[in-house]
Amino acid sequence: MSDGTTAEGHSLGNGRYVLQRLLGQGGMASVHLAYDSVLDRQVAVKTLHTELGREASFKERFRREAQAVARLQHTNIVSVFDSGEDVAADGATTPYIVMEYVEGQSLKDVLDDAIARYGAMPTEQALKITAAVLSALEASHDQGLVHRDIKPGNVMVSSKGTVKVMDFGIARALQSGVTSMTQTGMVVGTPQYLSPEQALGKSVDARSDLYSVGCMLFELLSGQLPFDGDSAFSIAYKHVQEEPSAPSALNRAVTPAVDALVARALRKDPAHRFPTAAAMREEVERVSSGEQAATPLQASTPLVISEGPRSVHAAPSLTNFPQVNADLRTPAPQVQQPYQPAPGPHTPPPYAQTPQPFPQAAQTPQPFPQAAQTPPPFGQPVFPQPYSTPQPFPQQQMNTPRPMPAPQFAPNPAANNNSGCSTALIVVGVIVGVIVLAVVIVMIAATANSNNDTYGAPRTATVLDLGGTSAADGRI
Structure with missing residues (x-):
């Protein structure tokens, strides 16, 4: 034993x-x-x-x-x-x-069978299994449990197609830090699926499991591991320092959306990965729905370009693996993320834009209040104007303010034939207005003269020049 x-x-x-x-x-x-x-x-x-x-x-x-x-x-x-x-x-x-x-097979055996038949697992099947694994991690992360050893060997697929993740307790206990096996500089896990922070002996969180899920998804899609080597040290070094290739470089059936999904999960810096298992699961389901809508040949049949060496799943554990003296390198994102929502169609403006018949000048306030519109010239019919356009010159120049507004007579549109009578009425009105104005001036002068008599001032004669030639004729 x-x-x-x-x-x-x-x-x-x-x-x-x-x-x-x-x-x-x-x-x-x-x-x-x-x-x-x-x-x-x-x-x-x-x-x-x-x-x-x-x-x-x-x-x-x-x-x-x-x-x-x-x-x-x-x-x-x-x-x-x-x-x-x-x-x-x-x-x-x-x-x-x-x-x-669980009656069924491990995901490792299912993957080996898919590689023997197609060279890699069909994209829809790989995304479906990955979404189920992320759903399990979402539940465990909510309880504060980080798996730390996600790999195909720790995932079961039942005979009914249900995906089951196992070995939560073992990985958690081995990373608890209470045994001599997990002292400073010691890490536990499988080298091929190890996150960079695990390789450096740093603290891990839920995003470390998402990196391992990204490694597993890369293997399901391409039939190969993102990083492999002759020793655990060389594999861990690649996780920390090297960038993985895109799955489409090994399997041309993989779409750019899936490439971008894997690239984000395999970021060196945990802050650049998916924040939670729920967020990554939602993105996997969104990409999977797009894959199902594609052509079946392009979506399901792997087109493996080359068959490279595949690491054995039963690789030596990193139980006594020394710490790598290096820092996490955060490369600039090189893969455009096509799985982000594309911008919608161009929205037309809310109002129809029609060309202006004339260039409109800037509107400036009038220096004086506009006078009332005067009637059109005599003898011309009045028609309503559909548009009000600015006049090139002011219609009326106001030199001096009028002491009394003259009465205005609006022409009657129905009396267009009596234009002669209208003209005579206007002339009479003007004459009457002049006479009234003269009477007002005389009354003002008489009032001023009476005021002077009241206060004992010397009374002066009022002279009214009526056009006479003799001084005696014009004096009262």
Whole structure:
């Protein structure tokens, strides 16, 4: 049991879980199909390697994290039923967890089958699986749990097509920082899907899981990993320093929108990635809807250009990987994001624009109040004017203000034939006005003379020149 494996027929949990067959084995644990004799159901039991169970701090942390994961009730998360530890005859302790058994394949096996048939996974299928993984991460991130080891080997696809993410508790416990395995300078995870901040030994958050999802999506679309190398150190260095190629460079069926989606998820700086799993899931679904509307040949059939080397999923873990002495490099975005909403069609102006018949000059205030409009010349009919246009010259120049406005007679449109009578009436009116004006002047002068007599002033004779030639004739 030193390697974390158990023989068939061995039981755990005081005989409750009977191991039946080995389902898979990784660098940290082995998964067995087991029978729960208490609840009469099939379960999956993961036994951790013995060296992980030698530290009491790790066992306590793992127990608490298993309880936290057990509270995650989500369609796309493998449920955790129980956890404990098995003590061998030689005193070796093997921690184990009991999980939901999913009948199906791991995403690694599904991808291998797609690569054998097409060279890569169809775009619609890859985006659908990625959206389900992001939905599971959205639920775990809401509970404060960061997975830290997203990869195809930790994703299951049931026989009904349901996607299940597993191993939340293991990754969380290994990164808790309470064991000698996670001291300063130590990182845990799979090198091919490691975020740059994980490679540098810095603190991680939900955006680190989104980087791993971007690496997984790149592999599903192209059949190759974004970064690979001969050692864990070289792979981690590439995650920190090098830029990945676009998936369309390996699979011409990948559209620019999908390229931009992957490019944003694989940004070195976490601030330039998607802020949350929910935001990335919404963008994946939006791009996926555009892919489904495309031509089936272009959208579903991978056109793999070249088949490069593919790393084995069971790569050595970065359990004892030293810290990389480097800083995160934030390159300038080089990929235009075509998946952003395109600008809508040009909106016409709210009012129809018609050419002006004449250039309109700037309107300036009139220096004097405009006089009332005068009637048209005599003998001409009056017609309504549809448009009021400025006159080139003022219609009436006002030299001196009139002491009394002369009465105006508006012509009657119905009496156009009596133009002679109208003219005579106007002339008579003018004469009467002059006479009235003269009488007013005489009255003003007489009033002024009477005022002088009242205050005892010498009275002067009033002379009215009526045009006589003799001085005696004109004096009163």
